Amino acid sequence: MPELFADVAVRVSLFGNPAAIYTYHVPPALQSIVREGALVWVPFGRQRVQGIVLALSSGLPPHLRPDPDQPVTHAGDPTAPQIRPISDIGDPEVVIPPHLLRLARWLHSYYRARLWDA
Numbered sequence: 001m002p003e004l005f006a007d008v009a010v011r012v013s014l015f016g017n018p019a020a021i022y023t024y025h026v027p028p029a030l031q032s033i034v035r036e037g038a039l040v041w042v043p044f045g046r047q048r049v050q051g052i053v054l055a056l057s058s059g060l061p062p063h064l065r066p067d068p069d070q071p072v073t074h075a076g077d078p079t080a081p082q083i084r085p086i087s088d089i090g091d092p093e094v095v096i097p098p099h100l101l102r103l104a105r106w107l108h109s110y111y112r113a114r115l116w117d118a
Contacts, residue, residue: 002058008051009115039090
């Protein structure tokens with residue numbers, strides 16, 4: 001099973017990062033239930049916060065690779081960033097539909113609202 005990563009809009013107020021989107025590893029136990037629009041719990045600093053999965057990708061995203069032009073050849077690479085795993089799924093029955101995720105992205109870009117608030 002390939003490694004799965006999720007871009008998550010977290011429910012935090014950050015001055016200087018209004019999007020508050022961070023990449024998390026999807027543990028094998030959650031890979032069958034985590035999907036775009038899912039509500040999840042993620043570690044953020046010393047706390048655990050709610051988030052919404054905006055996108056899923058297999059393999060380490062290019063912007064997090066030490067050399068974006070090269071594929072990751074060794075998962076235990078010490079130069080690779082430490083990506084924390086998703087802690088838990090919020091409610092497997094609740095999923096935000098794709099058209100509402102697109103609307104939230106538009107609200108964020110037009111009004112500069114946090115994605116979580118949009």
